[in-house]
Amino acid sequence: MESINIRGVIPAIVTPFTGNAELDKDGLRRLTRFLLDNGVHAIMTTGGNGEFPHLLREEKRIITETVVKEVDDRIPVIAGTAACSTMETQLLSNDAKEAGANAVIVTPPYYFRLPDESVFRHFQILTETIDIPLIIYNNPLYTGNNLDPALIDRIVGLKGIIGLKQSNSDFGQLVETLRRSGSKISICTGIDSQFYPSLCAGAKGVFSTAACVIPKQMVQLYDIFQKGKHEQALELHVKIQELNCLLEYDPGYVSPCKEALTMLGLPAGPVRDPLPELTSKERDALKDALKNSDLL
Numbered sequence: 001m002e003s004i005n006i007r008g009v010i011p012a013i014v015t016p017f018t019g020n021a022e023l024d025k026d027g028l029r030r031l032t033r034f035l036l037d038n039g040v041h042a043i044m045t046t047g048g049n050g051e052f053p054h055l056l057r058e059e060k061r062i063i064t065e066t067v068v069k070e071v072d073d074r075i076p077v078i079a080g081t082a083a084c085s086t087m088e089t090q091l092l093s094n095d096a097k098e099a100g101a102n103a104v105i106v107t108p109p110y111y112f113r114l115p116d117e118s119v120f121r122h123f124q125i126l127t128e129t130i131d132i133p134l135i136i137y138n139n140p141l142y143t144g145n146n147l148d149p150a151l152i153d154r155i156v157g158l159k160g161i162i163g164l165k166q167s168n169s170d171f172g173q174l175v176e177t178l179r180r181s182g183s184k185i186s187i188c189t190g191i192d193s194q195f196y197p198s199l200c201a202g203a204k205g206v207f208s209t210a211a212c213v214i215p216k217q218m219v220q221l222y223d224i225f226q227k228g229k230h231e232q233a234l235e236l237h238v239k240i241q242e243l244n245c246l247l248e249y250d251p252g253y254v255s256p257c258k259e260a261l262t263m264l265g266l267p268a269g270p271v272r273d274p275l276p277e278l279t280s281k282e283r284d285a286l287k288d289a290l291k292n293s294d295l296l
Helices: 025-037 057-071 086-098 116-129 149-156 171-181 192-201 215-226 230-248 254-263 280-292
Strands: 008-011 043-045 077-080 103-106 134-138 161-166 186-189 205-208
Touching (some): 008 043, 043 057, 116 149, 134 149, 192 205
Parallel strands (some): 043 077, 077 103
């Protein structure tokens, strides 16, 4: 896999569970087909939207392997392999390669606040020890360790780095990262609310939560933009923003995403403890957003 393959709409697929919170492989295959049928450009497994902190190591491998088999080489599969330690990230990345993933996507280590040199060393060791292309995932709200544009540009110089998912809410940092590193790797936003503005700034696409629920609309937005129809692209972006707010900000993104899929008749199941389910008020707001997006 090369940088050129990281583009367009890349949904961060949820991990569907049964009623007793066990992995639902049949549901996962159905969700994968749903995304394929709606024209997404790649699929990311075992990310935050896939509840990776609550998955066992073997479950992560099974999830990626299941999606890879269902995709059958039609689009790339990118496996989330983030972990607190460099050693565990190595193990998970090797698992992902064995499962057939085309690349892995890795956040900086989380929990401990680290100096830039330690974060750089983390990615340096990975590029020297794993044999699979690597995408950087900057998500400081969850990791506590931000990758500023200068550090990203330094990491990009390592062999095997092919892309970046930028989930820092500071849009200026995305623009500066594009200026510094945009000619070296593929840079995508990880924030659905910034999808259209990010494309305007030069980003190649989006790693998306919304695309799990509305892949057709997200792909349509991307295609319209590629044709230079900016007014139509902006209009569609604004239309889906009501749903984006519920998936991203309040009440948060895993439970609303799974609930939305359930409302659409797709398999998702519950979130794993200790993540909260939606309240009745939040569920009503989500239903209204889906209706306003012409989905219900």
